[in-house]
Amino acid sequence: MFTLTRDQVALVDAVRDFATNELAPHAAEWDETHYFPIEVLREAGRLGLGGIYASEQFGGSGLSRSDAVRIFEELAVGDPTIAAYISIHNMVVWMIDRFGDARQRARWLPSLTTMDALGSYCLTEPGMGSDAAALRTRAERVGDQYVLNGVKQFISGAGAAAVYVVMARTAETGSHGISAILVPADAPGLSFGPLEKKMGWHAQPTRQVIFDDVHVPVANRLGSEGDGFGIAMGALNGGRLNIGACSLGGGQFALDKAVAYLKTREAFGSPLIEKEALLFQLADMRMQLEAARTLLWRAADALDRGADDAVPLCAMAKRMATDAGFEVANASLQLHGGYGYLTEYGIERVVRDLRVHQILEGTNEIMRLIVGRDLAGA
Amino acid sequence: MKIAVLVKEVPDTWGDRRLDPSTKRVDRSSDVVVDEVDEKAVEIALQLQAANAGSTVTVVTMGPKRALDSLRKGLAMGADSAIHLVDDGLAGSDAVQTSAALAAALAPRGFDLVIAGNESTDGRTAAVPAMLAERLGVAQLTALRTLHVSGSTVSGERVTDDGYVDVETSLPAVVSVNEQIAEARYPSFKGIMGAKKKPVEVLGLGDLGLAAGDTGAANSWSVVHDVTARPARTGGTIVTDDGTAATQLADYLAAAKLI
Ligand SMILES: Cc1cc2nc3c(=O)[nH]c(=O)nc-3n(C[C@H](O)[C@H](O)[C@H](O)COP(=O)(O)OP(=O)(O)OC[C@H]3O[C@@H](n4cnc5c(N)ncnc54)[C@H](O)[C@@H]3O)c2cc1C
Secondary structure, three states: OOOOOHHHHHHHHHHHHHHHHHHHHHHHHHHHHOOOOHHHHHHHHHHOHHHOOOOHHHOOOOOOHHHHHHHHHHHHHHOHHHHHHHHHHHHHHHHHHHHOOHHHHHHHHHHHHOOOOOEEEEOOEOOEOOOHHHOOOEEEEEOOEEEEEEEEEEEEOOOOOOEEEEEEEOOOOHHHHEEEEEEEOOOOOEEEOOOOOOOOOOOOOEEEEEEEEEEEEHHHEEOOOOOHHHHHHHHHHHHHHHHHHHHHHHHHHHHHHHHHHHHHOEEOOEEHHHOHHHHHHHHHHHHHHHHHHHHHHHHHHHHHHOOOOHHHHHHHHHHHHHHHHHHHHHHHHHHOHHHHHOHHHOHHHHHHHHHHHHOOOOOHHHHHHHHHHHHHOO | OEEEEEOOEEEOOOOOOOEEOOOOEEOOOOOEEEOHHHHHHHHHHHHHHHHOOOOEEEEEEEOOHHHHHHHHHHHHHOOOEEEEEOOHHHOOOOHHHHHHHHHHHHHHHOOOEEEEEOOOOOOOOOOHHHHHHHHHOOEEEEEEOOOEEEOOEEEEEEEOOOOEEEEEEEOOEEEEEOOOOOOOOOOOHHHHHHHOOOOEEEEOHHHHOOOOOOOOHHHOOOOOOOOOOOOOOOOOOOOOOOOOHHHHHHHHHHHOOOO
16 A cells, blocks of 8 residues: 555656646646636546546546545645646546446546536535535426526536536435436526635636526436435545645645755754754654645545445545645745745645635534544444 | 657656766666657657557667666557667667667568657767668658658658758658657556556567677777766856946847857
8 A cells, every 4th residue: 555556656657747747837827817727627638637536438547546646646736726626526527427327427427537528516505514414405306307496605616617416405304305416507597606706726716506497307317316415425535535635735845845945045044944943843744744645545545445434534534634734834834934925935825725625525623523423433 | 650769768857967987877876757859759659640540659768677667658658569678788888889779679670660859868969860770771860840751751840050951751761859849748547557558579689689799888889988077057147237237238148149
């Protein structure tokens, strides 16, 4: 698990090349101009980033979750926001690949795996986030169609995506009354709220998705009626690993910057890296990232094996990695002094971008809830 | 069309590169990568393959065991097969010997087009492609920035100090290309995972029909007498702006015949 094969190294090398050449040089500009680079996502699709752990039949890359976390970490060194969107897209692709029938898979996956078409994951609503089983968007069955009404909140990629996997209520039976339904972007009655103004993640859109009598065929439902909550939670296990990996990549970028900076910045007669207090700080940052990375790889391995404790391990890893990444980035900002606060140095952007990783894909409080409940046997 | 692409493993140009004073050779203990211009040569080969149905692309390297990684990179990008010339007796060969070994590998396999980078970022002799063409007895087009094949005609723009010259010849041929030729694609994940299933032919001195005295540092036709590290960068000229900085700069550039 801790020694990489030649193939695994080659995968990481290829992603590093891509992130270094195609993401990193543009990250600051995309952030400043709020630009969502869909043409770069298409290039990412050509590498195989559109369906990293989807089966090869319809264009997926057929890799493991363990490969995926290494891939997302490298992507995020280049740009955490784009890496994180690619993770959300992969959640959608996996849901269709894993729970779709042959027709659904053949219809959607070829263009999603190449990233010619993008996906959005629609769970959160204005009135509920953490308590996802309480969602209220309705999908009423009329003949061989569902009619959707409701609003989804904070939807990543909204407006740019071609397909929306919508968790909607088909019965009043709590978490068992939720179904996962594919809604194409051109469905009449589908609209989007304005772009949310936000602290970070400027390089990808976050908008409401609004359903006003949206008709889709019943054949667009993934799995059986009532399976939606389980499907949505299944996708989140991988999403949590990936978002944790995105935080590690951002944190590693910030740590490397801090080391380079303290070597050249002089104060009180010597380079700052010679101040032991600062060197210890750098050592702590490295330990935080390495500990989180080790846990993340273990959780990914558990998910690959379908281990019994995969769900709490994914939750632990998400919480530890997203906290570590943010704390390290924030510490790097401090170590850069006033320059860390300047946009030009690239650190403040990463701090802003990584902050939301502690909130989405299940907040870090909810991660503790999952781990605690597992502990208490509840 | 059978296309062969010559690729070479070189020290990463991003790292510190040095000459080893004891062996007088390039220190190859640092990070190594496929020479960038060779990746571009693989790219143009793959584009020619796509445009000419039924073509094959073979990547060829002469280098130590670990140079297999460079071949794998070419295979991951999309090449069909690889040839690896590896033998202790080949180590330290100069350009003349290298071209002999490559010719021995390529001649019996009958390639229509051999594509090489115009010069490697380590040795920088820029001699191997021309020598190889001579040894194979085929035409050569060197330093191309564009490359086209139409029927049995191969053509392109050859870069010179003054501009470029349109050149063409007929296949079979050896061509060398410069860094403008194409942007190398990233290997896809499927390409990477599939690379190890593609055939790699490993050839030693015996397979090449070469004798121990033909190649290697001890039998080299050229001898490196001395190596010296590049002198440290000096301070350079500092222009102080007393209101005439622009004039001073222009004068400086004019004196150096840069403007
Ligand atoms: C930029 C951005 C992009 C997003 N993208 C998507 C997307 O693509 N798709 C999608 O569906 N959602 C998305 N989200 C939504 C995100 O998943 C939710 O914001 C998150 O799940 C929290 O829900 P909430 O905002 O409603 O907070 P609430 O659930 O209202 O929580 C408020 C606070 O209370 C805490 N809390 C809640 N319940 C408990 C409890 N039982 N015990 C302890 N603490 C608790 C929470 O941790 C939090 O600190 C995105 C959010 C953002 C900001």
